[in-house]
Amino acid sequence: MNVFDALTPLAARRLRTSVVSPFAQAYWDRLNDQGYARSTVRLYLNCLAHFAHWTSRQQVNLSALDRHIQRFVDWHLPRCRCGPSVQRRRPSMRAALGHFKIVVTDAGVLRDTEPLSQVDEQLLRFDRYLFQMKGLAASTRRRRLPCWPPKLLHLWPPQIPPPDRGLIAA
Ligand SMILES: [Zn+2]
Numbered sequence: 001m002n003v004f005d006a007l008t009p010l011a012a013r014r015l016r017t018s019v020v021s022p023f024a025q026a027y028w029d030r031l032n033d034q035g036y037a038r039s040t041v042r043l044y045l046n047c048l049a050h051f052a053h054w055t056s057r058q059q060v061n062l063s064a065l066d067r068h069i070q071r072f073v074d075w076h077l078p079r080c081r082c083g084p085s086v087q088r089r090r091p092s093m094r095a096a097l098g099h100f101k102i103v104v105t106d107a108g109v110l111r112d113t114e115p116l117s118q119v120d121e122q123l124l125r126f127d128r129y130l131f132q133m134k135g136l137a138a139s140t141r142r143r144r145l146p147c148w149p150p151k152l153l154h155l156w157p158p159q160i161p162p163p164d165r166g167l168i169a170a
Helices: 009-016 021-033 038-055 062-079 090-106 118-132 138-144 150-155 165-169
Strands: none
Touching (some): 009 038
16 A cells, blocks of 8 residues: 555645655555554554654754654644644654654664764753752753753753752752
């Protein structure tokens, strides 16, 4: 079956006119080969179509796919105004885009592993300090660090251990 026939005309158009398009058939094949239920395949395809729609309005480089997905999930989804028909649930979106990352990688697209600059590392250290020593929540820290660079969005919120409550109270 052609992947574009499995979608509504709007979702198929969004998928077909994006950087995601060359991988769409392999994506659909992968999900079916792995035995996913038809409803799950349709759900994930609609998630991918939403991501595809978003990429058409961004400068998306597939070698930096991790960062783009993180930005889409953490920044776009909470503010999404793409219309009532798009998928917005984060768990489904993360699962769907996880499969997409595998398809893109299997196709030979190399992922960007750009090293962090000194400023980036200082921002990460400062954020860790605000979290571990001051006990600030991620939403508060994000407001306090509006200069958080887009290339670090994949690190947000940073994967750091929870604060030691005894240390903070001292
Ligand atoms: Zn949207």
